[in-house]
Amino acid sequence: MRSSWRTYRADPIEPEKRRVVEQWLSSSPTGPFGTPLRFELVAATADDQNALRGLGTYGFIRGTPGFIVGTARRAARDMEDFGYAMEQIILLATDLELGTCWLGGTFTKSTFAEKIMLREEETLPAVVAIGHAAANRGAVEKLIRWGAKAKMRRPWEGLFFSSTFKQPLSMEAAGDFATVLEMVRIGPSASNRQPWRFVRSQDGRRYHLFLRRTPGYGRDAKYIRVADLQRLDMGIAMCHFSLTSAQLGLSGIWKDAEPNIGALPDHHEYVATWEIE
Numbered sequence: 001m002r003s004s005w006r007t008y009r010a011d012p013i014e015p016e017k018r019r020v021v022e023q024w025l026s027s028s029p030t031g032p033f034g035t036p037l038r039f040e041l042v043a044a045t046a047d048d049q050n051a052l053r054g055l056g057t058y059g060f061i062r063g064t065p066g067f068i069v070g071t072a073r074r075a076a077r078d079m080e081d082f083g084y085a086m087e088q089i090i091l092l093a094t095d096l097e098l099g100t101c102w103l104g105g106t107f108t109k110s111t112f113a114e115k116i117m118l119r120e121e122e123t124l125p126a127v128v129a130i131g132h133a134a135a136n137r138g139a140v141e142k143l144i145r146w147g148a149k150a151k152m153r154r155p156w157e158g159l160f161f162s163s164t165f166k167q168p169l170s171m172e173a174a175g176d177f178a179t180v181l182e183m184v185r186i187g188p189s190a191s192n193r194q195p196w197r198f199v200r201s202q203d204g205r206r207y208h209l210f211l212r213r214t215p216g217y218g219r220d221a222k223y224i225r226v227a228d229l230q231r232l233d234m235g236i237a238m239c240h241f242s243l244t245s246a247q248l249g250l251s252g253i254w255k256d257a258e259p260n261i262g263a264l265p266d267h268h269e270y271v272a273t274w275e276i277e
């Protein structure tokens, strides 16, 4: 059901729903690598929507009553953990029938940083718009979705592999994990680049996650300084993987266990491994 919403109704989030979200935010959510994170639900001010344009985000957010603002303590896996935990909040909001949209950029010197009192040792790589989705997407939003091919996803054979990057993993061969991987595939990603790749080990007990970097994008962009958004995408993929596995009663754990599968294709880097328990 989740999809990105950029046009919102004017009415605020109901107190009951706000309470559920705030309770979750105050429960110290974190990702699989345990980076300390902080999240707050803040009311939108009249200036926020204009300010967003100068912060490296794209698209126009209209009428959102609030934002989830979050920070991560700088650490080796800060972006992955932030992506993981923020996506959990998005799925919770979706469950509450609220609309959301990830907004990635550089918020270090923004009013969002002030709102959450960003500390020296923290980063603020993204915020999320949250509220009641308008009955119809606005014309500008429709154009953005068309431009980003928002509904489009790469086919399985370009994303999931068996043993090495040479052999695609078919949905049939994925067995119990077909749904798990499909939920990764339909997840959100910065500019819908879908940089996640999985290689299943030969014995079928490990799923290795790789980041296929988009050259010149995010961290590597020449003209705008934004956070390493594609590492946020990795956290989102891990979140969808873990939650779907849990829902299906498939237990496992994220580990740092880089496989020896020879030279990786260009622009690929290892991220983490899901090991079936």
Ligand SMILES: Cc1cc2nc3c(=O)[nH]c(=O)nc-3n(C[C@H](O)[C@H](O)[C@H](O)COP(=O)(O)O)c2cc1C
Binding pocket: 002, 003, 004, 005, 006, 056, 057, 058, 059, 060, 101, 102, 103, 104, 105, 126, 144, 148, 149, 150, 151, 186, 187, 188, 189, 190, 191, 192, 229, 232, 233, 236
């Ligand atoms: C890390 C990240 C950053 C994003 N930044 C923006 C943004 O700045 N502006 C925007 O309108 N959408 C942003 N998006 C939303 C994506 O464009 C959207 O997820 C993608 O196009 C797929 O569409 P869907 O979410 O409706 O499935 C971002 C998504 C992610 C995961």
